[in-house]
Amino acid sequence: MTSERQAQVDLEAIRHNVRRISEIVSPAQLMAVVKADGYGHGMVPVAKAAVEAGASWIGVARVSEALTLRSAGVEVPLLAWLHTPHTDFAAAVEAGIDLGVSGWELDHIVAAARECQRPARVHLKIDTGLGRNGSPVELWDSLVGEALEYQDEGLLRVVGLFSHLAVADEPQRDETDLQLERFREAVALAEDAGVDAEVRHLANTPAIFSRPDTHFDLVRAGVGIYGLSPFQGQTSEELGLRPAMTLKTFVAHCKRVPAGQGVSYGLNYRTPQPSTLALIPLGYGDGVPRVATGGPVRIADQVYSVVGRIAMDQMVVDLGAQLPTGETLLGEEAVLFGAAENGDPSVDLWAAAAGTINYEVVTRIAPSVQRVYLNETPPEQSSQQGAE
Numbered sequence: 001m002t003s004e005r006q007a008q009v010d011l012e013a014i015r016h017n018v019r020r021i022s023e024i025v026s027p028a029q030l031m032a033v034v035k036a037d038g039y040g041h042g043m044v045p046v047a048k049a050a051v052e053a054g055a056s057w058i059g060v061a062r063v064s065e066a067l068t069l070r071s072a073g074v075e076v077p078l079l080a081w082l083h084t085p086h087t088d089f090a091a092a093v094e095a096g097i098d099l100g101v102s103g104w105e106l107d108h109i110v111a112a113a114r115e116c117q118r119p120a121r122v123h124l125k126i127d128t129g130l131g132r133n134g135s136p137v138e139l140w141d142s143l144v145g146e147a148l149e150y151q152d153e154g155l156l157r158v159v160g161l162f163s164h165l166a167v168a169d170e171p172q173r174d175e176t177d178l179q180l181e182r183f184r185e186a187v188a189l190a191e192d193a194g195v196d197a198e199v200r201h202l203a204n205t206p207a208i209f210s211r212p213d214t215h216f217d218l219v220r221a222g223v224g225i226y227g228l229s230p231f232q233g234q235t236s237e238e239l240g241l242r243p244a245m246t247l248k249t250f251v252a253h254c255k256r257v258p259a260g261q262g263v264s265y266g267l268n269y270r271t272p273q274p275s276t277l278a279l280i281p282l283g284y285g286d287g288v289p290r291v292a293t294g295g296p297v298r299i300a301d302q303v304y305s306v307v308g309r310i311a312m313d314q315m316v317v318d319l320g321a322q323l324p325t326g327e328t329l330l331g332e333e334a335v336l337f338g339a340a341e342n343g344d345p346s347v348d349l350w351a352a353a354a355g356t357i358n359y360e361v362v363t364r365i366a367p368s369v370q371r372v373y374l375n376e377t378p379p380e381q382s383s384q385q386g387a388e
C-alpha cells in the first residue's frame, strides 16, 4: 500500500553522489558521514549504498551509531568521534570501531583495550580553530606522546590524524588557510614524533568542492552524499549532485473559498481574491518547520506556496484562483521537496523559508514519515538477476 506521507530516498542518487565526490577527491578516499540517522535519510541503507559506490570508510558521531552499523553488517572501517565518559568504549574496541580522540578519551580507551585484550584504533584530533572537540594546539605534543607510548605497549594503534573546518562553506573567508596551516604543523609534529598514520583527514563537503588543498588521504563527506549543496547560492545540480530525498504526500482537502477567507491559526493570511485552498497533511509534528510559511509545494505541474501558519499535522496552499466547479486536486500528489530533474522544489527553498540550512530540514523529518527506498539493489546487480 502506498504510504500516505513518505520521504522517498533514492539510493542510486546516493551512489551517484559518492561516485561524483570520489572522482573529485581521487586519489584521496571517501568517508561517508551518516550520523543523525543519515541526515534523516536512514543510516543503514545510506551506509550500505555508499559502500557499494566505493566509500571505503563510514563516519558517525557516536559509538552507539557505529555499533548499529556493525551489527547491520557494515564491514568497512567505522569512525566515531563524539564521546562522553559514559560511552561504551569496550564495546567499540570489541567491534573494531575507530575512535576519535581529543584528549581525555585516551585513558578510557586504553582501559577498554586492556579489558578486551585487543588494541584500540584511534584517530587523534587537533582543534585547528573550530573550538569544539579536538586537542588544543598547546596540548597536542603531549597527546601525541602519550598515544605513542600506549602504541608501543600494544594497547592502541594511531590510525588517523584529523581536524574539522569551521568556514569552508564560505570560500572567500581566510580562516580556512589558518586551519590548514595548523593542521599541517600538527601532522608534521606527530610524524616527527613517530606517528605513522594510515589517514590524515580534514575536509568536509564544502572543502571537498572549494579546497582541493584540504583533501589529504581521506575526506569526510556528509551533506554532499545526500545530494545537497553546502553553499549559499550554489545548487545541487551546479555541483553535479542529485538530491536523494523526496518528501511527499497527497492533497487531503480542496475547496473554493471567497476573497477574504482567513487561513489557519491566527488568521494571519486572508485570500486576496476568490480562490481555492488545498490542505496538505504534513506539519511540524512531521518535522516541517513551523516558521516555514511560504515554502513551496508542487501539485501536478504547478508549484504553490504555503499560506498561514503551519500546524502540527497540516498546512494550506493557496492555488491563487478558483478551480472550475467540479474540478478538484483532492488526492493529487503533493511534493514539498525533491530533485530538480523531477520538477520538484529544492530543499534549499524550504531552508530559506525556515531561516535555516538544508542540513537541518532533511535531518529533522520525523520518524512518523515513512522512509521508502528506491533502487535498493544497485542497477548492475538487478539487471544480472533479471538475466538469470
Ligand SMILES: *Cc1c(COP(=O)(O)O)cnc(C)c1O
Pocket (backbone or CB within 6 Å): 033, 035, 081, 164, 203, 204, 205, 206, 220, 221, 222, 223, 224, 230
Ligand atoms: C558532520 C561532520 C562532517 C560532515 O560534514 P558535511 O558538511 O555534511 O560534509 C565531517 N566531519 C565531522 C567531524 C562532522 O561532524
